[in-house]
Amino acid sequence: MSQSESGNLAILLPKTANKSSGFTHTLRFRLMLSVALVHVVLMGIFVAVAVREQSDKIQAELYSRGRSLVALTAVASTNALLTEDLGALAEIIHRVKSQPEVVYCEIIDSRGRVLGTTYPERLGKVLPLLAAQSEHFPLPPGDHVLDLQERIRIADQTIGIVTIGLSTVRMDSALAKTWRDGLFFILTALIVGSGAAWVLSLVTTRGLRNMMEAASKISQGNLDVRVPANSQDEVGMLATAFNHMVASLKQASEDAAQEHERRNQAERLACVGEMSAMIAHEIRNPLSAIINSVNLLGGDTLNQEDRSQVISILNNESGRLSRILGDFLEFAKMRESQLTRANLKVLIEEIANMLYQDHQAGKRLRLAIHCAPDAQMAVFDHDQMRQVLWNLMLNALQSMPEGGELSVMTRRAGEKIMVHIADTGCGIAPDFQKEIIKPFVSSRKGGTGLGLAIVQRILVQHGTQLSIKSTQHVGTEVSFQLNGIH
Incomplete structure (x- = not known):
């Protein structure tokens, strides 16, 4: 069972x-x-x-x-x-x-x-x-x-x-x-x-x-x-009825478990089929580009400049294919969270500094980080939370290609630490907000659609989930909560 x-x-x-x-x-x-x-x-x-x-x-x-x-x-x-x-x-x-x-x-x-x-x-x-x-x-x-x-x-x-x-x-x-x-x-x-x-x-x-x-x-x-039913009085009759009830409950539980297993098997098969179709769809374009590039490189009609362009296409599509497979493996083989006490503010500042230095928008970005003194220490898996914050903050930066403001704030709410990440980007369409955390769903061209799905799975293992509030042409705010430390 x-x-x-x-x-x-x-x-x-x-x-x-x-x-x-x-x-x-x-x-x-x-x-x-x-x-x-x-x-x-x-x-x-x-x-x-x-x-x-x-x-x-x-x-x-x-x-x-x-x-x-x-x-x-x-x-x-x-x-x-x-x-x-x-x-x-x-x-x-x-x-x-x-x-x-x-x-x-x-x-x-x-x-x-x-x-x-x-x-x-x-x-x-x-x-x-x-x-x-x-x-x-x-x-x-x-x-x-x-x-x-x-x-x-x-x-x-x-x-x-x-x-x-x-x-x-x-x-x-x-x-x-x-x-x-x-x-x-x-x-x-x-x-x-x-x-x-x-x-x-x-x-x-x-x-x-x-x-x-x-x-x-x-x-x-x-x-x-089972309960001994030795007496012939009302208590003995109640014990007999209790044993019959438990036997019926066990049979019903076994039937429910078998039905649950059959449904899980059917859902797994359906999920495998759906994900296989999605993976095939996602890798078809880069794989076709790789095949065409290999065929062109095998001929004698390309000059040096065209050959360099084909090689560049081959490298880009190979990298894209590798990212798709890597994200899929990360999503499919999510490890159990190892929760420890750690400083959330230090991790946020580290990731923000890396993104600010590497992102193409560069100096056009404004970063605002505010961590309340009583909302800095929390319980989380350090590596998994790094991946969550990296994905969320990277998505925020990618929604502001011309620059904007990215703000990260933590505050205490009772025993919980609330984490808010907001941007002034293009926002998300209302009918697309509920679909965006599903696997292989992406609003960005070239995205695998697994980033937010991975984030959601990690947060579920931390006993929370992602909340999204967005207004088109105004910006997006995502938030989640962690267990705090006094």
Whole structure:
């Protein structure tokens, strides 16, 4: 398969993901995240429900025990309250205070006088209740005492009030421990779920990973790659379809390559025929002149002056024939460019000086060379660029037989160096500008028509091409670009 075919494949096939892209952008990560989040959400809901149920249960038990205790205290203190037996009331208060979670206990009579309390400084005084009213869960923030009240009644008459405070610290600690255990279980579920998701993602995306690697190889031109299709799920079906697609693509590529080769062969044959006809046409005139000159020299009818003219014709036509064949060989056997860093300004000045000294127009020519300071160093093949500049500048001089101005300018355009060669010659006809770079097309009598064709081939190897702007009777400007050096 040719390089052009493999290049087309690289364009047609989708590119695989860049290895440097983040793991968070992959299907494997999204699958892992989904499974892990499901584990965390489910475990979080379970823990929240469990803690809620335990909290309700503990609160109900504490409230029930407190109600029982305050009711028993009210019954036990009825007689002592009627007789204002402070000793009996103190004994009752002491027994209640010894119960678990009891913070305080207080008994007051109907007049609001404290007759029994866990706070000695309140005893015998008329003071407000420690709790204004009974409390229920949930308690206000920062409050860790559940206050319960019970009226002491005789025949529907209230003779006193019992108030008991129960501490919720142990209950709060138990609930906090339950929450910590729940968070531990959530973290454990996250770790276990992530591990399970990782294994699941490996199994699920293995086939997709194989297809990504295969697509990368296909984009490089390898159409013999295949993807294992061992599973019977959707990924396995996709792998089978992928293999069929690659097989069809390989067959189509081979057919296209064969068709491309047949077309190239036909084009080469057509090109050979066309160029052979052009070469035959170009060499017919000088060859006829050479044959006639040889025949004349072989006779005895020529005097010395005529013989000298015939010999001059023979030399001129032989030289012309040699130039035609030399240009053709140069065009047909163009070597690969050897790109190096070089000074473009030095090369331009050298060629301009040679042309100015040798050209017949001589002093009637005006040369103007301007190379910007940042547009002098470039990357090019020195010998090939010499030939390009020589041909272009020579063509410009030959278009000004009576003299004129030749200007050569270089300037920087981003990363590129632009080269402009302009003259004030006769110009090129508009309908002839697109044809002039074709082989064996020349507007100058005696020209081979290969000069600009050779220039164009050299510039293509440098990654650029020739641009021509011309106005008849005003002048012509040709330009091209090279890679610059900072």
